[in-house]
Amino acid sequence: MTQDKQKTLMSMYRETRPREFVGEKSTTNHLAWSLLVLLCALAFWLVLALAAAENQRYALQTGVCQDHVFPTELDTACLKQVRSREHWWQHVGHALVNLGS
Template sequence: MTDEKEKGLMSMFEGSRSREFFGEKSTTRHLPWSILVVLLALTFWLVLALSAAENQRYALQTKACQDRIFPTELDMGCLAQVKSRQHWWQHVGHALVHLGS
């Protein structure tokens, strides 16, 4: 008899129950959103790496980090900190337009 009362009581509150609890079936498609987040993170990382590589390549091309005492050597401290163009997007744009050079 208590099971019937409990089922009756629970059926009254079934409509007011929220649709989703942790661990229950979700209507959200998590796989496409997860793939999108991973691809965006990968793209962000690749843009940062491309910008850093083009920054150092352009500094080497313009000889911005040539050692003052030994002209045939490079100043590695300068190469690690050099800003050969004003903005990171200039490096990315140049690298994407001039892929072969």
Template sequence: MQKQMSEEKEKGLMSMYRETRPRAFVGEKSTTNHLAWSSLVLLLALAFWLMVALSAAENQRYALQIRACQDRVFPTELDMSCLKQVKSRDHWWQHVGHALVHLGR
């Protein structure tokens, strides 16, 4: 009889706690689609990397076109150290914009 009473008290106590408990804890169930967000972050990183590479390639291409890195001693040769650090346009976005508009040239 006493065991049955203590079980009823325990059930009443547990139901009281169950009602105050949040429906889902933060770590219990995730509503975030981690695959989609991870894919988005990877695609944005890839787009950023491609933009940086495109800007560098267009910078060097334009420097070669305007002969900005002509060797002073041998006019038919290129100064490779100049080509690595040349800034043929003022901003990186000018390189990217020109490269995107003039595809295949």
């Protein structure tokens, strides 16, 4: 009989306690949030790569990195650090608008 009383007492206790303790059960969908963070990081990386590629493409098109000693050659050190437009978002905007050129 005491076991029955203990079971009913414990079941009453389980019903009155809070539904979620810290670390006990999570209703957060960790897979979805992890994928979202991963996709945002990938999009950020792609925007940076697109800005860098468009920066170098525009520098080559305008002749900013032409070698002064050998006019038919390119200065590769200049291509690594050139800023052919004022801001990075100008490169991204131009690259997204003019996809074929």
